[in-house]
Amino acid sequence: MSGTETRDHEPTVVVHPDGDVLAAAAAARLISTLADVQARTGSASVVLTGGGTGIAVLDQVRRSPARDAVDWSNLDVYWGDERFVPADDDERNEKQARAALLDHVAVDEARVHPMPASDGEFGDDPDAAAAGYAAVLAADARAAGGATGAAQVPAFDVLLLGVGGEGHTASIFPSSPAAEESRAAVVAVRDCPKPPPTRLSLTFPALRAAEQVWLLTAGESKADAVALALGGADEISLPAAGAQGRSRTVWLLDRAAASRAIRR
Numbered sequence: 001m002s003g004t005e006t007r008d009h010e011p012t013v014v015v016h017p018d019g020d021v022l023a024a025a026a027a028a029r030l031i032s033t034l035a036d037v038q039a040r041t042g043s044a045s046v047v048l049t050g051g052g053t054g055i056a057v058l059d060q061v062r063r064s065p066a067r068d069a070v071d072w073s074n075l076d077v078y079w080g081d082e083r084f085v086p087a088d089d090d091e092r093n094e095k096q097a098r099a100a101l102l103d104h105v106a107v108d109e110a111r112v113h114p115m116p117a118s119d120g121e122f123g124d125d126p127d128a129a130a131a132g133y134a135a136v137l138a139a140d141a142r143a144a145g146g147a148t149g150a151a152q153v154p155a156f157d158v159l160l161l162g163v164g165g166e167g168h169t170a171s172i173f174p175s176s177p178a179a180e181e182s183r184a185a186v187v188a189v190r191d192c193p194k195p196p197p198t199r200l201s202l203t204f205p206a207l208r209a210a211e212q213v214w215l216l217t218a219g220e221s222k223a224d225a226v227a228l229a230l231g232g233a234d235e236i237s238l239p240a241a242g243a244q245g246r247s248r249t250v251w252l253l254d255r256a257a258a259s260r261a262i263r264r
């Protein structure tokens, strides 16, 4: 972890038999965590991720008979990263999340906060779009009574992340400027090794404002990144290692992704 921030908790690692069980179990965990937070505080917030496992979890939430344990109208929805493409592009994390879940539950659209698209109000300017999203987060943080941690962002209740095979998380890629960002909450990311090349991403200070960070990943292609992150790799060369929540960090894995980190 960079700077002076330290976290006094070890990550929890939960290993499921395969990707389908992982998605169903993470969905159940998400429903019950958001319902608990709402029972305690009246409201909750979640930061969504794209990627295969992240969208599979939302699909499982939609299919769950318990999904309406969450009061969807009392939920703030944000994104941890976005592909900077037109709003209607199938690559967009927002579009995939809406199809998997958000179009099927009674969310309050005023509380759904997608990152800007490349044909949106900031046009094809990812730096302006990143600044625009940072302003949304800062305004919500002020409305909630103040920012949390180093970034001007709300204290997200649950923040979901995927993990790339090379160790990226959100759209913070290894040894990229985004991995070094210590002030801005949101950055434009260019020349990504994984297409599409231009993206928007929360930074480490913003990710770390979340109460709980859950890293979700499945498959053998993620095994090296998981082993390195859990083995103490530095966050610049392996960004997934730097994603930690204020009170909890939970790695939700299938056996294949966990295979080099944990021997059972």
Ligand SMILES: O=C1O[C@H](COP(=O)(O)O)[C@@H](O)[C@H](O)[C@H]1O
Pocket (backbone or CB within 6 Å): 049, 050, 051, 052, 053, 054, 081, 082, 083, 093, 161, 162, 163, 164, 165, 169, 170, 171, 194, 217
């Ligand atoms: O491009 C992205 O990839 C990561 C990981 O996706 P996966 O399909 O390998 O699980 C995801 O977390 C991120 O949100 C997304 O933009």
